Amino acid sequence: MSAQLHLNEAQFIKLREVNKVKLARLEEIQWQYVEDSQQRTAKIAELEAQYEAECGRILTPSQLSLFREEQKRDSSPTPPANSNEGGLG
Template sequence: MLKAIFTSLTLLFALSSFSAHAQMADRLSEHPTFNSGAKHKKGGDDAVAMTREMTNRLHLNEGQFLNLLPLNRTKLVGLKSINREYRNDGATRAAKIAELEAQYEQECSRILTPSQLSQLQSEQPGSTPTGSGNGLG
């Protein structure tokens, strides 16, 4: 009985430690100046620039910025990976990019207000805002 309790406590402590480490890594990745590895990653710089530009266009608050930053990093890494992996297959590449964009838009809908999301959709090349019609009727 004592051995089972000790094992359970050890497992709980280990899981807590891993969770705390992962949270700290996420927090540090949001601040490239504190993460020496992130300084050298062009994708991280691109994601910060992209999120800052979105902040200016969509008038994001700080919480939205912090939630969109890792999402934008993931999107950019995904685009780079798709473009590299499917560079010789345009149809598959387009389908994979469309899938990535749909996932990105779904995640954005959890972070942005409906008006911010509508503005983002209307500014994306080749996309149409949700809803039909031209807004005149």
């Protein structure tokens, strides 16, 4: 991520800390709302919005654009290379 976004040292340090906090909070939400999937989903969405806001404060507009593109790629599943793969039989 650092190389793709061309982060400077200060950005790298800040973003690393934001990522640590996000992961810790995500784990906490998963544990705390294990019985309530709707509340868990809402809290995760809230966490993602806070994370995006923090990234917006750290990254330049062009870096933020690249970051969002990378997130979209990571969140969408890639289809199997061979159309016969991934199926039954």
